[in-house]
Amino acid sequence: MKIDNFFAELKRRSVYKVAIAYAVVAWLLIQAASIFLPAFNAPQWTMKILVVVIIPGPSGGDFLVRV
DSSP: OOHHHHHHHHHHTTHHHHHHHHHHHHHHHHHHHHHHHHHTTOOHHHHHHHHHHHTTOHHHHHHHHHO
16 A cells, blocks of 8 residues: 555545544543642542543553453
8 A cells, every 4th residue: 555545545534633633632631630630639640540541542542441
């Protein structure tokens, strides 16, 4: 498969749009958590867990759900 065909296929399947949408929603969740978790006196590790779960993306989240 040529690299041009690969990127055209990604565009055809709207992979770029989904990746951008996921990045925006992940950023919003992290920003909201950084405001609300300290307000509820949540332990420090909860923010770390949230980031570790969000960063890998949908495939990482899918893996965590199946474990």
